[in-house]
Amino acid sequence: xxxxxxxxxxxxxxxxxxxxxxxxxxxxxxxxxxxxxxxxxxxxxxxxxxxxxxxxxxxxxxxxxxxxxxxxxxxxxxxxxxxxxxxxxxxxxxxxxxxxxxxxxxxxxxxxxxxxxxxxxxxxxxxxxxxxxxxxxxxxxxxxxxxxxxxxxxxxxxxxxxxxxxxxxxxxxxxxxxxxxxxxxxxxxxxxxxxxxxxxxxxxxxxxx
Numbered sequence: 001x002x003x004x005x006x007x008x009x010x011x012x013x014x015x016x017x018x019x020x021x022x023x024x025x026x027x028x029x030x031x032x033x034x035x036x037x038x039x040x041x042x043x044x045x046x047x048x049x050x051x052x053x054x055x056x057x058x059x060x061x062x063x064x065x066x067x068x069x070x071x072x073x074x075x076x077x078x079x080x081x082x083x084x085x086x087x088x089x090x091x092x093x094x095x096x097x098x099x100x101x102x103x104x105x106x107x108x109x110x111x112x113x114x115x116x117x118x119x120x121x122x123x124x125x126x127x128x129x130x131x132x133x134x135x136x137x138x139x140x141x142x143x144x145x146x147x148x149x150x151x152x153x154x155x156x157x158x159x160x161x162x163x164x165x166x167x168x169x170x171x172x173x174x175x176x177x178x179x180x181x182x183x184x185x186x187x188x189x190x191x192x193x194x195x196x197x198x199x200x201x202x203x204x205x206x207x208x209x
Contacts, residue, residue: 023057042164052208059157073111080105093195116174119202156190181205
């Protein structure tokens, strides 16, 4: 979290207000005044490229956002898609060990630049998908967000967590070095007021500078 000091032109009898930033909630008044440079889960959001910082807190469609900013088509490259038996509980979407889900791994790639902007993993409750969405996912023609939008499925996205770490074993899929920095976010999508999809998106920081 990042702290900011608000000090307007008029004299004050008290200390200036301090604000911190939490990517899950936005700016908030920090009465404790912990000082600048406070991190959120090891991530200094103030130091990130603005485009990446915006992507990480956005609840819109990542593919369309990337296309508009970088002005190139974004290809959804399917790495894996199939039925999967859970080996452990996934409480964020009400799934338990042994249940069948759709598991999906994709990379978002710029058609002109060849740059991989995002690697995404998702666990999907198949009984929550609207007619036609499952078939479109198998064909892999669009990302999940675009499919839900095109089918006019009413959804709500809820950001859950952020993580920082090395690219590691994803180096080949991302076209990056294993020791480069990777920032991940996890969110769930509610369909019909039910948690139906759990998605983790991973962004190599070096591809946004």
